[in-house]
Amino acid sequence: MKKRVGLLLAIMTAFVMLVMPLGNTTHAQAADNSLEKIQKKGVLVMGTSPDYPPYEFQATVNGKSTVVGMDVQIGKKVAKDLGVKLKIKSMSFDSLLVALQTGKVDMIISGMNPTPARRKNVSFTHTYYQGGYDIVINKTDKAKYKNKDSFGGGTLGAQTGTTQYNAAKSQTKNTTVKGMTSQSDLILALQSHKLDGVAMEKPSAEAYVSNNKQLAAIPSDFNMSSSATSSAIAFRKGSTSLVNKVNKTVDQIKKENLVKKDYLPAAGKYLKTNTVNTSMTHYWKAFLTGIEYTLIITVCSVFFGFIIGIILALARMARGNFFKNLLRWVATAYVEFIRGTPMMVQVMFVYFGLGLFVNLPALTSGIIAISLNSGAYVAEYIRGGINSVDVGQTEAARSLGMSNGKTMRYVILPQALKNIWPSLGNEFITLIKDSSIVSIIGVTELIYQSNIVRSDTYRGVAPIVVIMVLYFILTFTASRILNYFERKMQHA
Incomplete structure (x- = not known):
């Protein structure tokens, strides 16, 4: 079956469990209202990783890429029996358990094994399918x-x-x-x-x-043991009333043999439909959507990262009283910490960790995480640029009666920007490619869309070639634009 939570997500889960208020856990165990909450909300959010046909995969339905498969049919049946609407949230399989524990999804149906290790962290229903x-x-x-x-x-x-x-x-x-x-x-x-x-x-x-x-x-x-070859639905730990209710649906599915009689044949039809037209031009809308989200993430991250970078650079150069020294220490610690941790971890922390307190959408979380990461690097570029400006420029500005703020704004920063423009351009190009990391939390950028096409068509190489060409076009175009402005600045 699918992969277990890796070491990275185990660390994230441990953090999540540490920051969760213990009182809430105790209350949840004392008075389980999981079923009531879902029915009151009217929506059941199903987490899945649509790269595992025929359980769950992407198919083009009425010209639109849709998550289908036997697990989706089971999810619809569960939602119908609960009297609520089903909402499907796609993400990488490794992220599903953390998403469940942090409330991003209400249940997981993704061909998941009810292994003893997983049972310690989540509650499982009866098994709905036994495979091999x-x-x-x-x-x-x-x-x-x-x-x-x-x-x-x-x-x-x-x-x-x-x-x-x-x-x-x-x-x-x-x-x-x-x-x-x-x-x-x-x-x-x-x-x-x-x-x-x-x-x-x-x-x-x-x-x-x-x-x-x-x-x-x-x-x-x-x-193999039976638990290693069976699939069950996962809910948050302690969701007894909800699990008991859904168990009735699962038992009905097994009694009527709906998986083999209805759900698998329906998935098979979508699999055959996927291979009718596997040309890359047929999926131009998917690639266009990927380009759109990649550019949104990159442009927003560059804008906010630049602002954060300026603030951090000035803070790192602060000297004087206790407050300024403290500000310098905090900024230095931030830059070193961000540069010393993988961006993937930062993306997951913003989406799952901060998600405990603020329910941020995946796209917003991705932009925040990449902006915070970019800001740390931009801060060093700016600090280096400021230090590269001759000290005589500062002295001349001060002799004309300009304040420290005006000197920095009108004299130092414009010259520093001119000096660091190639580095800032490099950062922009890097962010276009690094935006692919947010696919892990389900943002539909280019890598995510290419995986959809691969899942749809069962063609491994062609989608990769397409996104390589698209990334090259994006980065080459951006490089030419940045070079144009660099030449203009050199002649200014």
Whole structure:
């Protein structure tokens, strides 16, 4: 099944649990009103990672990219039985548990295993599906590989942190096991012969094989426990009344065999529809949306990052009384901390950590996080630019009776800006590419949209080539514009 929460998210979860008021937890356990809250709100937010056909994946429906699959059908059934509307929120699988614990989503239906480790942090319903595992291979190797024991001396791939990844590591001999975060990346590696096989769940294996004539599936013969091959719906810990209510829906789904009778066949139809037209021009709207969000994130982050950078640079250069020294110390600590932590962690902290107190949309969270990150780097550029201005400029301005503020504003900063313009341009170009990080929280920028297209078409290379070209066009155009203004400033 899908990958477990990685070390990074484990740290985030630990932080979240630490900052949560203990009184609220105690109250939730004493008086569970989870069912009442959902029914009163009238909306049930389902978190999912739509990259796992036929459980959940993207398909083009009436010209619009939509999340479909058997898990979506289950979500609709649950919402209908609760008498509320269903809202689907897409994000990476690794982010789902944190999103549930911080209230970003109300439930998770994403082919998730109800493992003992996960049960410590969330509440699961009864299982709604019992699966198994296959190994996907290139059809030309069908005579060579029969099961997991056939890969001696070869390379077997699986999603990092998943039960099949762990099984491949522990239950194969003389086999190199390679983990990747995306199933589509694994299939791409398989077809480019960087892997000999990919271990995945049976329905997903069947989905890829049925839509790609170059692939075949063989039994894995992994020795797996029932919890490692089953799927259940996850809710926040202590949501007893809500879980009990949803269990009735799950029991009905199993009793009427709706998964195999209705939900899987419906998902199969969407899978076939996806492969009718897999040309990249067919998905121009998806790429255009990605460009739009990438530019929104970049422009806003550059604007706010520049303002933050100026404030931090001036604060770092403050000298004098206790207040100014304290301001300098705080600014220095901020710059060093931001530059010393990955942007991905910062994005997740803003979205999930601050989300405990303010329910920020994913796009807003991404802009805030990237602006805060950019501000730390811009501050150093500006500080270096200010220091590069000859001290005689300051002395001349002061001799004319200009105040410190006016000297900085009208004399020093304009010259500093001219000196650091290439560095600021570099930062702008970098932000265009770094905006891809916000895809982890479900912002529909270029990387996110390319993953949608890959999920839709089962084509691994073509969408990558398209976004490479698009990123180059964006960065090349931006470079030419910045160079134009640089030349104008040099001649000013």
